[in-house]
Amino acid sequence: MGAGRPFSSSDRNTGFMSTASSSFIDRRTVVDWLGVAPFMIFALMFLIVPTFYLVVGAFFTPEGTFTFKNIADLFTPTILSAYWISIKVSFASSLGGAIIGFALAWAIVLGGLPSWIRSGLLTFSGVASNFAGVPLAFAFIATLGRTGLVTVFMRDWFGVNLYSTGFNLLSFVGLTLTYMFFQIPLMVLILTPALDGLKKEWREASEILGASTWQYWRMVAMPILWPSLLGTSLLLFANAFGAIATAYALTGSSLNIVPILLYAQIRGDVLHNPNLGYALALGMIVITGASNVLYIWLRMRAERWQK
Amino acid sequence: MKMTKFFAWLAIAIGVIYFFVPLIGTFEFSLRMRRGEYSFDAYDSVFSDAAFRATFGFSMLMALLTIIFGMLLIVPTAYWVRLRVPQMRPVMEFITLMPLVIPAIVIVFGYLRLYNSSSYIPFTGSTFGTNVLLVMSYITLSLPYMYRSVDTAMRTIDVRTLTEAAEILGAKWPTILFRCIFPNVMSGVLSGAFITFAIVMGEFTMAALLNRPAFGPYLQLVGANKAYEPSALAVIAFAITWLSMGLLQLVSRFSKMAPSRA
Numbered sequence: 001m002g003a004g005r006p007f008s009s010s011d012r013n014t015g016f017m018s019t020a021s022s023s024f025i026d027r028r029t030v031v032d033w034l035g036v037a038p039f040m041i042f043a044l045m046f047l048i049v050p051t052f053y054l055v056v057g058a059f060f061t062p063e064g065t066f067t068f069k070n071i072a073d074l075f076t077p078t079i080l081s082a083y084w085i086s087i088k089v090s091f092a093s094s095l096g097g098a099i100i101g102f103a104l105a106w107a108i109v110l111g112g113l114p115s116w117i118r119s120g121l122l123t124f125s126g127v128a129s130n131f132a133g134v135p136l137a138f139a140f141i142a143t144l145g146r147t148g149l150v151t152v153f154m155r156d157w158f159g160v161n162l163y164s165t166g167f168n169l170l171s172f173v174g175l176t177l178t179y180m181f182f183q184i185p186l187m188v189l190i191l192t193p194a195l196d197g198l199k200k201e202w203r204e205a206s207e208i209l210g211a212s213t214w215q216y217w218r219m220v221a222m223p224i225l226w227p228s229l230l231g232t233s234l235l236l237f238a239n240a241f242g243a244i245a246t247a248y249a250l251t252g253s254s255l256n257i258v259p260i261l262l263y264a265q266i267r268g269d270v271l272h273n274p275n276l277g278y279a280l281a282l283g284m285i286v287i288t289g290a291s292n293v294l295y296i297w298l299r300m301r302a303e304r305w306q307k
Numbered sequence: 308m309k310m311t312k313f314f315a316w317l318a319i320a321i322g323v324i325y326f327f328v329p330l331i332g333t334f335e336f337s338l339r340m341r342r343g344e345y346s347f348d349a350y351d352s353v354f355s356d357a358a359f360r361a362t363f364g365f366s367m368l369m370a371l372l373t374i375i376f377g378m379l380l381i382v383p384t385a386y387w388v389r390l391r392v393p394q395m396r397p398v399m400e401f402i403t404l405m406p407l408v409i410p411a412i413v414i415v416f417g418y419l420r421l422y423n424s425s426s427y428i429p430f431t432g433s434t435f436g437t438n439v440l441l442v443m444s445y446i447t448l449s450l451p452y453m454y455r456s457v458d459t460a461m462r463t464i465d466v467r468t469l470t471e472a473a474e475i476l477g478a479k480w481p482t483i484l485f486r487c488i489f490p491n492v493m494s495g496v497l498s499g500a501f502i503t504f505a506i507v508m509g510e511f512t513m514a515a516l517l518n519r520p521a522f523g524p525y526l527q528l529v530g531a532n533k534a535y536e537p538s539a540l541a542v543i544a545f546a547i548t549w550l551s552m553g554l555l556q557l558v559s560r561f562s563k564m565a566p567s568r569a
Contacts, residue, residue, distance in 0.1 A: 035387035036395060042380060043402045046443045047450075050417025051409055057420070100325070103318040111315020121322070127545075127552040128326060130502070133509045134526040135544035138537040141530075143332030150332060181329065184322070242410030245511035245523065249530050259412050266416050266516055281413045292408045 051285065057278035070279035079261070079271075083283065086241055086258040089172060093179035094236035098229065100180070101187025108188075109195040122192065125185035132182045137249035140178045144169045170251045178246060183236045190235070194228040194302065224302075231298030238288040238295070258284055330545065337538035349539040356536075358525060366514075366522035369438075370507035373445040374500045377453050380446065382496065385457045386488050389466045403454040406447050411512045415444060419516065437517050444513045449506055453499035460495025497558045505551040509544055 061067050074080070108118040143149050146163060154160045168174055198221055206216045244259035253260055258280065264270045265277040340348040353359055388395050406414070418440060424432035430440040446453075469491070473483045489496070511523035526544070530537045 032387075032391045036384055036392060039380060039384040039399075042443075042446075046418075046447045047402070047405055047409075047414065050414060050421050051405075053421050054413065054417050100318075100322065104322045107315035107318040110311070111318070112312050113315050113319065117319060121319070123552075123556060124326065126556065127549050130505050130552060131545055131548045133511050134523055134530060135509060135541040138526075138530055138541035139329045139333040139545075142336035142538045142541070143329040148332055149335050150328060181326070184325070238408070242412070244410075244412055245509075245527075248511070249527050252531070259410065262412055262416065263512075263516070266412075266419065277416070281416055284410055284413055285408075288410060289408055292404075 054278045054281045057275055058282040060275060062275055070275050073276050074279050074283055082256045082258045082261045085256060089175050089257060090237045090240035092176040093183050093240045094233045096180045097183025097187050097236050098233040101184045102191060102229065105188050105191040105195050109192060125188045129182050129185040129189060133245035134249040136178060136181055137246045140169060170254060175247055175250065175255060178250060179240050186236060187232055190232045191228060194225060227298040227302035231295045231302060234291040234295040238291040241288055333538045333541045337535060337542055340535040349535040353536050353539045362520050362522045362525035365520055366508050369442060369445060369521065370504045372442045373449065373507055374503050376442060377446040377449060377503065378496055381453050381457055382489060382492060383484055385454060385461055386466060389461055390470060403450045407451050411448060414447060415513050415516045437519060441513060441517050441519050445507050449503040452502045456495040456499035457492055460492040464491045494558055498555045501551040501555040505548050508547055
């Protein structure tokens with residue numbers, strides 16, 4: 001996707017390509033560009049070329065002829081259902097994260113709470129948003145697993161057997177609930193500055209003009225906040241979509257989501273076509289890429305109000 | 308106003324329940340190894356496991372190497388881009404954001420295809436090569452955090468004036484970089500280092516697919532085979548994350564209070 005980017009500045013007169021191609025070589029310009037060369041080589045070797053290799057490989061057969069068959073093969077029931085479950089889990093956990101995260105951010109910025117709650121929650125969010133992966137799965141197994149704290153508590157005190165009500169931690173609901181543990185703090189961290197940016201004057205002005213609280217939120221605050229809100233939700237979506245460690249430690253390979261399918265494919269070619277694996281990876285890049293591009297665009301809109 | 312306060316407390320209460328119940332549950336579960344009473348047996352079992360010490364040490368070493376080589380790559384580049392090629396800044400921003408867009412599993416999949424033992428650069432052909440590749444993959448993963456924290460720290464100092472002053476005093480490039488720029492962006496370097504440490508210690512995908520004996524795959528293995536040890540490990544992992552983030556906050560708060568020396 002961004003493979004051609006490092007050299008795209010060649011249209012500028014200071015560009016690397018134009019310098020190299022002109023007969024007059026300005027020594028200072030060459031030194032300037034040599035300074036970023038190590039980083040560019042690193043990025044090409046360990047980020048851009050490996051990704052590009054998979055993207056290109058998705059359009060070829062193992063024998064090396066061009067084909068759209070790998071992409072077409074993505075639309076088979078197994079792979080489609082994997083994408084569908086992944087999208088459902090990512091969507092549900094980003095929606096849940098957005099709603100609760102927004103409520104928390106609202107509470108600490110506008111709820112009139114003591115200030116130690118604000119700093120406490122922000123510190124905790126910094127930690128919890130980085131507490132993902134395998135240990136997070138352990139934490140939820142110890143809490144909501146078959147012998148977990150909450151499961152046992154519900155059984156002993158209320159006589160409710162969670163697992164007979166159809167709840168299962170190793171399912172769509174369980175995974176969503178687990179993912180929300182790092183989604184909510186991320187939402188709080190990104191949204192708090194946006195809520196801080198709501199100026200008091202706007203609220204006062206709308207009150208003087210006779211607006212109710214509801215009208216203020218619907219007609220003033222929300223139009224300003226929605227790019228941040230939606231943009232951050234998209235970021236959470238991409239975040240959940242690419243995550244694998246938590247799901248793998250939680251469910252093994254019993255829940256068929258895309259990252260786990262790709263993991264199995266890398267390990268043992270379960271799809272019996274290495275290039276179909278490339279197409280699977282391409283599909284992931286397209287989905288996370290699209291939500292990130294939308295996020296960046298929405299953030300640029302949101303920043304108009306934060307100056 | 309009363310209603311507002313009520314709903315604010317309600318939101319906080321829901322948040323506290325959601326966040327603390329799993330933590331309490333994990334801790335409680337980790338104490339349940341001995342039947343009928345609470346004990347630290349699970350922790351004993353974890354700490355006396357040789358594989359725990361080996362994988363923990365391996366991941367520590369990898370984290371350390373990632374931080375050192377990552378910073379040696381990023382600080383000079385960020386400095387150079389600010390000083391000499393500012394037109395590259397959007398490109399740098401774009402590249403350093405890419406690891407957030409491309410899932411880790413896709414990146415490592417590319418490595419395995421591109422650098423396998425029959426390729427031109429056979430990183431995965433030897434143990435040493437695979438370790439190098441693992442460190443490179445961790446640098447890639449932490450690129451967004453390291454670059455951003457260093458670049459933010461560099462914004463607060465006047466790179467150009469600092470460089471000119473050093474040049475006038477006769478300093479050569481290594482002196483400027485290591486005795487002038489590095490100490491001034493130390494707060495950024497440190498906060499980038501702490502977050503990198505937290506990421507690398509628990510990382511699973513890269514290490515598992517490159518078949519390296521790191522802490523993340525070890526955690527997964529214990530989780531699949533034991534009952535109480537995983538909870539003890541989760542508590543330990545949470546403590547590590549808490550420690551790194553706590554140090555990060557301390558550093559950023561400290562650097563905010565210190566007057567800019569530029």
